[in-house]
Amino acid sequence: MKKELTTLKQIAKKLDLSTSTISRALNDHPDISETTKKKVKKIAQELNYVPNLFAKGFRQHKTNIIGVIVPNITHYFTTTIIRGILEESASKGYRVIVSESNDDVIKQTEMLKTMMQFGVDGILMSLSKMTRNVENVLQILNSLPLILFDKVSNKIPCTQVRINDEDAAYNAIEHLINIGKKRIAIIKESEFSYNSEKRFAGYLRALKEHNIPIDDKIILSCEDINIEQGKILTNILLSLKNRPDAIFAITDSAAIGVIKVLKKFNIKIPEEIAVIGFSNSSHSTIIEPQLTTIDQPGNRIGKTAANYLIEEIEAANESIGNKTIEIKTNLIIRDSTFKV
Amino acid sequence: MKKELTTLKQIAKKLDLSTSTISRALNDHPDISETTKKKVKKIAQELNYVPNLFAKGFRQHKTNIIGVIVPNITHYFTTTIIRGILEESASKGYRVIVSESNDDVIKQTEMLKTMMQFGVDGILMSLSKMTRNVENVLQILNSLPLILFDKVSNKIPCTQVRINDEDAAYNAIEHLINIGKKRIAIIKESEFSYNSEKRFAGYLRALKEHNIPIDDKIILSCEDINIEQGKILTNILLSLKNRPDAIFAITDSAAIGVIKVLKKFNIKIPEEIAVIGFSNSSHSTIIEPQLTTIDQPGNRIGKTAANYLIEEIEAANESIGNKTIEIKTNLIIRDSTFKV
């Protein structure tokens, strides 16, 4: 039931001019006389003309559509990135098609393909978990500009926008050391998670630089980190003879699980055990005590990624060069590490 | 730097056939011989051919793109709806363009226009707050299928998908009455919020049917409800000589604010004052006591809305008739109203 829209042809007929002239008049081409322009614009207005961007894009081999693929659209952090992408794209005349891979590599590959078929001008992607085989992603690189954000991979040669995971974790651990903690546990993901490994590296570096011994017993990993895993691993930590005096959970949700268990056992936070999360999710101020965490500026990540992508899309030059942009994070100190 | 993709023409040239034949072969047209089909498909595969959906859509006056406009993409509930829309759309061969109106009516109007220019086949929209003048939205209805979800308006004659706000609120209040509460306050938005008014109506109906007097002193409103407003209005309620014994906040975030203030004053929840929220956001299980609230199945709302829109898009018949679909909600009883 799509209704017919006014076309250049119709305006041309009405004014007894050619479509070429109408097109030029509406685009303010210098060749066209002011009188004609006025006349054309007036009629266009009357007929409620809106250019068919689809036809335009088709003609110009450009759709002005950017494809975005994220693992999970319901994560608050992801939505702030998407918001950044939407803002930046809109301001530069691009539309955004969003897809969710549900952390499924097969789906992710399908989506890349459909995006290509749809003629998107470029793709922004955050990798789904367990993207070990990057073959399919590499193929896309041959035909389209692609930029990775947040969940990235060094196996894919393209511009990447992410936070400084390692430094962020380093700062978090240093903060714990500064408030007097000496036995700091970490709850992380398996070694296949890029971000988790980076944060773990920051953890290790901070301990080493402060001459704190590293103890494998308080380095716990899981696949697919979440509140539940945070609870389970905290129970393990509490069962140790030699308990930690601080827990660094590499996601806020895991940290929430940690706090819930500590409270259940009436363990004082942060006096007995301090807790730090990662990402400054909205949960971090709901939980009590409020959670010390690392703020990741999603909006800036989104804007930056979109900005670089559009630059690549519009680059006449083929090889604009791949960059790795690290967005700075901020440690937000709250009650879970420091009593006010 | 968009790379050239293989076209029908190129395949045709390679096989010394016409593009028509190639097109038909790839689309499994019955007229084409099996031998030809095989030959064509083999070469297509080799050349990595992917049909240009853009050209296809252009030809067929159909883009297979659905436009989605939401007030705020960072709300968890909104993302679950979007996920539903994405799933349903993908399964029926549609792509989804997402825009955020930021609760700005001007932006909303612009977005409707751009979506139209982009040739979307239809639009799914949740109205931004304060959409009092619906002129612009009505105009769209003349040229495109439009379906409203969540934030709807009875001033716009189109299919609408929303929850049964009134019944949901009614059930929530009845639950409070059942656990012995007699003086139930409500924290709501101003009368311009459609959903808020519906919930308020449910509140009033429940009280009336149970012969509980209605007291304006414990009916508090605000523009733009959030945690902060929840706190402010709770302080007002606590300052009354005759305090309420239960508070129904028409959003979870306001309910979180309520709980935070009650805890600050060491008021026992639910014994002294019970609290109910609305929407079963992820916050509702983070806060302690865990929040009794109404679960809104976002995924189903999204799927249903997308489904009806696609039906309208594909309807040969012009007037498919407008429906109002009410998605059922569930009262989730937790510790803020009932001690386990």
Add this chain to the structure above:
DNA sequence: CTGAAAGCGCTTACAG
């Protein structure tokens, strides 16, 4: 200053 014509990649009614 304006127009006729070609073309973007595809589909499809018409013809053979």
Add this chain to the structure above:
DNA sequence: CTGAAAGCGCTTACAG
């Protein structure tokens, strides 16, 4: 069973 041709709505090099 296959092909030539038109056309979707626009832009633009070429011509005048």
